[in-house]
Amino acid sequence: MRYGHTVETVRAAEQALMARLPEGALMQRAAAGLAAVCADALGRVYGTRIVVLTGSGSNGGDALYAAARLARRGAQATAVLLVPDRAHQEGLAALRATGGRVVEARDGAAAIARADLVLDGITGIGGKGGLRPEAVPLAEAAHEARAAVVAVDLPSGVDADTGEVQGPAVHADVTVTFGTYKPGLLVDPAAASVGALRLIDIGLGPDLGAPALEALQHADVAALLPRPTGESDKYRRGVVGIAAGSQRYPGAAVLAVSGALRAGAGAVRYAGPGGDAVLAAHPETLVSAGPPHAAGRVQAWVVGPGLGDTADARTAVEQVLASDVPVLVDADGLRLLDAETLRRRQAPTVLTPHAGEAAALLGRAREEVEARRLDAVRELARRFGATVLLKGSTTVVAGPDEGRAVRVNATGTPWLATAGSGDVLSGLTGSLLAAGLAPVDAASVGAYLHGLAARLAEGPLSALDVADAVPTAWRNALS
Template identity: 65%
Template sequence: MRHAHAVEQVRAAEAALMARLPEGTLMQRAAAGLAAVCVRLLPRVYGSRVLVLAGSGDNGGDALYAGARLARRGASVRVVLLTPERAHADGLAELLAAGGRVTADPAEFERADLVLDGIVGIGGRGGLRPAAAPYAGMRRSGPVVAVDVPSGVDADTGEVDGVALRADVTVCFGTYKPGLLIDPGASYAGVLHLVGIGLELPPAPVTALQEQDVAGLLPRPAAESDKYRRGVVGVAAGSARYPGAAVLAVAGALRGGAGAVRYAGTAAEEVVRRFPEVLVTEGTPGGAGRVQAWVVGPGGGEGAGAALAEALASDVPVLVDADGLTELARLGPDALRDRTAPTVLTPHAGEAARLLAGALGGPPPPADAAAAARLATARRLAAAYRATVLLKGSTTVVADPGGGVRVNATGTPWLATAGSGDVLSGLTGSLLAAGLAPLDAASVGAYLHGMAGRDAAERRTPITAMEVAEHVRF
């Protein structure tokens, strides 16, 4: 699992460690790790052209010391001092002593075999200042390596408020930063390399599941399992206008590890024709029989409100999507106030904006604003509705009411296709019914859905939502 810590946590851990170490030791550790990554990126170090973009403070110091190490190995190192009066004096002196040179020629950026971005550190806010902004638009002949965070990216949130310098590789010190895992910042970070520097950190507020974590959470039948012990997921979806949403949500549910799927709604005939193993009724959730979780809302149309009310009145986890979210935004958080079982909400950015308006009053914020600040959006929704929120997007953010956050970056832009979200809802609801906790079910569902999209797209593009369901694998 990847663990990402907030800037405040990193600063506190660094201060505690520096108090026990000789002065400068921590920066030398960081510079050594940074230089080692650069060595692997260069075809050869001797004779290579390296440009250091050095801002003020420790971030610039890390870059200068790493540049000195490369210069001692024969690289031709040049440094642009973005704030000469505040350059890290000892780092600059070491670089010059190793043969590096100060330059003011911006063309060095385009000629360099490797650029070290040490302009702004993890405490930076806002976009690049005017002196540094032109570098973001320049051509490059070699990789740009960001020192801890790409300059212009908010390390805590991933927000990009202005111009930022896109990196090919980001070298993280001690821990990942949330902004490196969450778009739009993640799209600026490139490949991430973690360099250990000995920090002692508290539990991470943001995590990301890796393949082995997902494998450990997946529900597996035991020797004594039967279909009911494995869990039954109920799906209340589809309408006369959108029967396909029901079929797709059920397709996802069948792939999620529950032992059986019950369907309740007007698309019963279409569902059982495609999936004869599904238990169907044309009624509503209240009369469908016992389940361990409900999925409500995809393509629900005018009947979504009644289905949502009946599902929320149950004592099992409920996942709300699509038309169910529209109804919930109208009702506001009070609709969930008396629930004792968990609730999972799976909005896209536009639905998230409407849910926020339902919770806070006033007009909904622009969907683009909700997406750009997706970490804050997911956390605000989780707190307001006391629910686990799976905010869909290029980076899926899953936030629970207790403040925990998981992010997921599996997937492909080809998943932006009609019905893909219906498959995700059914898949995640099935994991809930199989016994996974809401945070686990939502983050595992997002991971599997993203991997299925990748696998489907590798076979052919464009892909359909049903192809995504068919490619879900445990």
């Protein structure tokens, strides 16, 4: 599991650790790790040109000390001071002692143009509101240069806690972060500026409090995936009900059923008008043309994909929400649900909106949701008393329990931006709910397998390609 901690938590852990260490030792740990990553990025150090973009915080000190280490190995180091009277003086002295030179911001672009590597130490994890005007030309010069750009703790101009990017920001090739991941490094839009992400252990672990963010990895998914035993039958493995599709959109029903079957459901009961299309694609499906309450016994329901906005669609949503089993609501179901009914449910509910649907549920602009994904998913979970899987370039999952870490999915790919892929995700996640996974686990494992399946399918793909690759993704996670 990867964990992300807020700036406040990191600051407290740093203070606790520094109280036990000699003065300056923590910064030297960070600088040593940063210098090692820079050396790897350069391939060879001797004779290379390094430029340090230095602001007023301790990030600038980390960068200056790291550059001094590289200069002792034969690199030519130049520090560009954005705030000369507030630069980290000890780090600056260490750089000068190795023969490094210092220039002011107005001369920075010329130095960057000749550099092999640029160290971004402009702002630290406490930076808010984007880059200051004097830093913007340097960030632009670094972006246009042939040099590798290495960000210190996070790219300057992004928000460490929220992932927001307000205006211009540094675009790094590598980001070296210390002690723990910061939430903004793992969530778009900031994550798009991070490049390759490297974590340097500086000893904060024992002092870190509860994380704000979690990201599953293969081992975590493998531990959560349900496996049949010798005594398993279809009910022990989980029967999922699918109320999806319509006369106009029967394909949504097929795709949701495909996701459920590929994710190991013991059986799938389909209720709706798309039965002929579902049986043609998946003859093992138990099909009912009637409303959901007449479909038979299930351990979880999926409702909404391609449902439309008819009286029958509204009845389907009402009946599914009235059941006493876990329910996943997607697509049209999100527009038809009643918030008060949702909050009164005793069984768990999972909502799976994309940014536009989330914006409608929250009464916000879509752009605001995309800019502040963590805030949006937490607010949706709180407001509706449900687990929420917010789809997008970064998919995030939040449960209704305030204070619990948000899960962020690391396997997504832009190829998933294709019609019907969300229907597959709904069926897949519904199958995991029926198998007994807790809502947050089902949603985050579903997103993980969905993204991994898309990666394994490769290149241009359809929603059915994603569904077909789910078993391979499953086996991949277990290997």
